Amino acid sequence: MGITQQVVWRIADGRADELAALGDPDKDRGATEKTAENWIAAFRKGAGGKVTAEFYDEGSYRQTVVLYLHGTGQIKEIYVLPANVDGKGVFRVSMAEPDPAEATAVAPWVPKKPGELGSTMIR
Structure with a gap:
């Protein structure tokens, strides 16, 4: 959950380097940096307001997180994965959406409203 909150804050604050x-x-x-710029351009306004995060999967390999940005009605799907950084186990975000259209696309399986698939929600 912590990294998800950091993603939302860094998008809202427009901090591309810190998001990347x-x-x-x-x-x-390069793809990571471009993705960070795309996410900020597309979701900054919504990330500054009320956001609901829904968590899918159990998280030891990868966790899908769907962000609902209430002020703008936008939906953003991200993937959180365990990583090894400087010999420490941490979580990182998959950021491979250098095309703006890809960065804003919503997968067909993603519910239009929080809670529709019985996921775990954090508001």
Whole structure:
């Protein structure tokens, strides 16, 4: 949950470098940085207001998190994964959406409203 809150805060604050630092260290840095910029451009206004996060999967391999940005009506799906950074087990976010259209796309399985699939919600 902590990294999810950090993602929302960094989007709301427009901190692209700090948002990109939450990305998977094993992925292409250029794609991660472009993804951070896309997320801020698309979701900054909504991330500054009420956000509900729903958590799917059990989290030891990957956890899907769906963010509902209430002020704008936007939905953002992110993936949180365990990673090894400097010999420590931490969580990072998959940030491989350098195309703005991909960054704002919503997968067909994602519910339109929080709670529709019985997930765990954090408000």
